[in-house]
Amino acid sequence: MxxxxxxxxxxxxxxxxxxxxxxxxxxxxxxxxxxxxxxxxxxxKAPGTSADAAGMGSRSRLRNLSRDMIRNRALAVRGRDVITGNVVGTGILPSVRMDNPNDAEAAMDVLRQHLLTAAIDAHGTCDVLGLQRVVMNTVFCDGEVLVRRRMRDPRLDPDLTLPFQIELLEADHLDETLTSHGKNEVIEGIEYGPTGRIEAYHLFPRHPGEIGRLRSLGLKSSRVPAKQMLHIRRVDRPGQMRGVPWLAPIMMTLGEISDYQEAQILKQKIAALLAFFISASSDGKVYDGKPLQDLQPGAIVGLEEGQTVHPSQPPTVDGYQEFMNQAIRTIAMGLGLSYESFGDLRGVNYSSGKMGRLEMDRFVEVWQKQLMIAQFCTGVGNWVLEAWPLVQRLPAAPKEIAWTAPKRPLIDPPKEIKAAAEEIKSGITSRQRKQREMGYDPDVIERERREDAARDQAMPDDTSQSEKDENNERD
Structure with missing residues (x-):
């Protein structure tokens, strides 16, 4: 001191x-x-706000900006489609875990009738695989999506295999004007109990931005218990309960790139123009330009004495490709994707393509397991198990519902399949685990292999091997 x-x-x-x-x-x-x-x-800026407080007040605007960018900016659409296409693909398929194979097949029939048809959708549009795609698209665009379970009366909906449907809701349905419900605190439409656990959601019956004759009647939110809801979002910080659009870190970059592209397009239009300027003659007489309206290739146009023609010099466009390549790399890094996934495959071979996909595949695997399967698919599976005992005519309920992510595209199938077989043979991994990593359900494969073996055994003994192979190909 x-x-x-x-x-x-x-x-x-x-x-x-x-x-x-x-x-x-x-x-x-x-x-x-x-x-x-x-x-x-x-x-x-370095505010000391919590995860949810950082987005409070700006979450709605971020959602609206993100939706506008996806509507009007090709790079934003490409980023969304690449992520959804890799995370969901053709769909994350359900399967059952049961001791008796016959019971498992009967239980799978129930899942096929309810989950793999439009019966699961409250709007009757998509099966659970289509809903997965909408969920992932909405999480990317809005940062979060709400899934509500709608219980149905079997007397009014006798065609439903299980007495419930699910409805997807955007975060706009949350009533953010409420601050309390009884002794519980309500923050941005979500009600928290004394321990901080979510107890309910306060939802508008319609989207606030919806149009129609009921729009003028006003909106009044209702309280929906948390057990009737799934809240799908990416959690990046401890205590985070709300999501933010995935485009948020790169929105400024996307907007500036779009402005730059518009300026370059205008510059290209100007560069494509070729005009002629005629200087006045020595006596000051100005050329009015009318004869040049009929100018044709190879035409010879007479000028008055003293007049001369000067072509315009349009601006040139330089450095566009290099700048856009770096800009797209910035967007790809901000989304956790590879640059090649945006469509530029110049100079890519097996090694570089494999290296470019390694980190992206790791991110995709995390989003599949921690977001889509852990939050959405498992939640829907739990609702299935809860609804199963309510219908007496159904077979035995499954012990567990598992979910298998779609098959990942192989860059070089012979090399990668051989490497997978070596891993199984050396004991590094199990056959079931490797099958699931490649997007196959081990139970389905085992059942189909038994069916193939039984079909081969049922063939007459005098059937030649070539005939058997031909029959197998035909099947």
């Missing part, structure tokens, strides 16, 4: 202690250049 610090500490201990603490904190901050305040860090 300096002499002044000691003097202040002797006269006013509290004030002196604050001075010493402030000086010590300042010295600590100065050890990190990024934490300093000055010209280089001017404009940097």
């Amino acid at each position: 300096s002499f002044l610090d000691k003097a202040i500490l002797a006269i006013s201990p509290e004030r002196g202690l604050r001075r010493v603490k402030a000086r010590s904190a300042a010295q600590t901050v100065m050890n990190f250049d990024a934490a300093s305040r000055g010209r280089r860090t001017r404009g940097w």
Whole structure:
């Protein structure tokens, strides 16, 4: 401490202690250049908000901006389609776990009738595989999506195999005007109990942006218990309950790239123009340009004495390709995708293609397991198990419903299949695990192999091997 610090500490201990603490904190901050305040860090924002507080007040605008970008910006659409296409693909398929194979097949018939038809959708449009695609699209665009279970009366809906349907709702349905319900706190439409656990969602019956004759009647939210809801979103920070659009980190970049593209297109249009300017003659007479309206290739146009023609010099367009390549790489990195997934495959071979997919595949696997399967598919599976005992005519309920992600495209099938077989043979992994990694259900494969073996055995003994092979190909 300096002499002044000691003097202040002797006269006013509290004030002196604050001075010493402030000086010590300042010295600590100065050890990190990024934490300093000055010209280089001017404009940097570093609020100490929680995960949900960071998006409070701006979440709605972010959603609207994200939707507009997906409507009008090709790169945003491409990013969404690549993520959904890799995470969901043709669909994450359900399967049952039961001791008796016959019971398992009967239970799978129930799942096929209810989940793999439009009966599962409250709007009667998609099966569960189509709903998965809509869920992933909405999570990417809005950052989150709500899934509501709609219980049905079997007397009114006798065609339903299981007495429930699911309805997908955008986050706009949340009533963000409420602050409490009884003793519970309500934040942005979500009701939290004393322990911080979600107890209910307060939802509008219709989308606030919907049009129609009922729009003028006003909206009044209703309380829906949390057990009737699934809230699908990517969780990046502890305590995070709401999601943000995946385009949020790159929205500024996307907007500026679009502006740059528009400017370059206009520049290209100008560059494609070729005009002629005719200087006035020596007597000051100006050419009115009318004869040039009929100018044809190879035409010879007469000019008055003293007049000369000067062609225009349109601007050239340089550096566009290099700039756009770097911009697309920035967008790809912000979304966790590879640059090649945006369609530029120039100079890509097996090795570079494989290396480019490694990190992207890891992200896709995380989104499949922690987002789609853990949150959406498992939630729907639990609702299936809860509804099963309510229908007496159904076969035995499955012990567990598992979900298998779709088959991943192979870059070089002979090499990759051989490597997978070597892993199984050496004991590094099991056959079932490898089958699931490749997008196949081990139970389905085992059943089909038994059926193939039984079919081969049923063939007459005098059937030649070539005939058997021909029959197998025909089947």
